[in-house]
Amino acid sequence: MTFAYSKMHLDRCSNERKNKTWLKSEFDKVETLFCLINDGKCLFKCEELSPLYLHKEQLQPLHIDQCIFLGKSEQKSFFAIDQSKLRFSSQEELLALGQWQSLRQHTALLSTFDAGILALAKGLVHWHKSHQFCGRCGNLSRATEAGHARKCSECRNLTFPRTDPAVIMLVEKMFSDGIARCLLGRQPNWPEGVYSTLAGFVDPGETLEAAVIREVLEESAVIAENPSYVASQPWPFPASIMLGFIAQASSEEINTSQDSLEHAQWFSREQITNFEVHSTVINTKAEQNMLAENLPQDSTKKEPKFKMSSSDSISAYLITAWLNKEIGIYT
Numbered sequence: 558m559t560f561a562y563s564k565m566h567l568d569r570c571s572n573e574r575k576n577k578t579w580l581k582s583e584f585d586k587v588e589t590l591f592c593l594i595n596d597g598k599c600l601f602k603c604e605e606l607s608p609l610y611l612h613k614e615q616l617q618p619l620h621i622d623q624c625i626f627l628g629k630s631e632q633k634s635f636f637a638i639d640q641s642k643l644r645f646s647s648q649e650e651l652l653a654l655g656q657w658q659s660l661r662q663h664t665a666l667l668s669t670f671d672a673g674i675l676a677l678a679k680g681l682v683h684w685h686k687s688h689q690f691c692g693r694c695g696n697l698s699r700a701t702e703a704g705h706a707r708k709c710s711e712c713r714n715l716t717f718p719r720t721d722p723a724v725i726m727l728v729e730k731m732f733s734d735g736i737a738r739c740l741l742g743r744q745p746n747w748p749e750g751v752y753s754t755l756a757g758f759v760d761p762g763e764t765l766e767a768a769v770i771r772e773v774l775e776e777s778a779v780i781a782e783n784p785s786y787v788a789s790q791p792w793p794f795p796a797s798i799m800l801g802f803i804a805q806a807s808s809e810e811i812n813t814s815q816d817s818l819e820h821a822q823w824f825s826r827e828q829i830t831n832f833e834v835h836s837t838v839i840n841t842k843a844e845q846n847m848l849a850e851n852l853p854q855d856s857t858k859k860e861p862k863f864k865m866s867s868s869d870s871i872s873a874y875l876i877t878a879w880l881n882k883e884i885g886i887y888t
């Protein structure tokens with residue numbers, strides 16, 4: 558199973574990229590491509606929803622210090638650029654070439670090659686924008702090592718791109734009626750009917766397994782046991798990795814009043830079979846409303862009561878894998 562953003566087709570060339578001569582020669586090659594990021598959005602072609610990679614001559618004047626090396630595929634190197642680092646005239650010209658779009662809105666249409674590159678570019682550009690000052694002395698830091706580190710201009714403190722670990726877990730329970738059910742919940746700002754597996758960030762000094770048990774308890778008051786790892790997914794929104802687990806519940810009663818969930822519920826496999834699956838990723842009610850305004854109105858169409866979490870997420874994978882009895886102990 559390959560998740561969105563999880564397949565990296567580029568060779569990151571982690572050793573070579575520290576060599577400035579090697580890096581400059583890659584930067585100067587005519588076949589080298591540049592991936593632009595604008596305030597978290599990616600540059601797509603105007604005529605079709607596929608990424609628009611540019612050549613250096615389309616971005617002149619361009620200096621290597623403005624660029625982040627992403628990796629190399631079939632002798633072709635890819636760099637990322639924060640468009641705010643380009644001259645204003647270059648930024649204006651970009652609008653004639655392509656359009657800025659949210660990565661998540663179009664992930665389902667992208668190849669794993671493009672999704673992996675855009676996620677890496679977006680994650681690294683975000684890190685540079687949000688870590689411009691040294692965390693030790695507060696002075697300005699500068700990008701180094703091909704954009705994969707920042708060094709303080711004063712105390713020389715070196716920092717590296719960070720990833721925030723978050724656990725995401727499918728909790729199952731065999732009920733006294735002989736039917737296995739799993740625990741799903743929803744946040745208040747999600748589109749109506751969408752339910753997902755529970756999730757939360759790992760605390761410092763905490764094991765992943767302890768984070769699973771703590772998050773389930775905090776969000777739902779359900780006691781989870783025996784968490785076991787299933788799979789992981791990079792989640793560059795803005796800088797996480799989702800660590801997927803399955804666990805069994807030793808309690809049944811749900812209480813969501815102590816944390817951020819609007820509602821949580823036990824669902825049987827039969828119920829989940831009737832969930833609507835999103836083909837388009839819709840993050841919030843505002844985005845859902847915007848989409849609804851552009852769709853033909855059909856008053857005869859009934860809204861399904863429950864909907865699966867977005868198709869690009871590991872949550873959808875965990876739910877589907879449990880539904881198909883590929884994970885879990887209760888069948």
Ligand SMILES: [Zn+2]
Pocket residue numbers: 691692693694695696709710711712713714
């Ligand atoms: Zn410093």
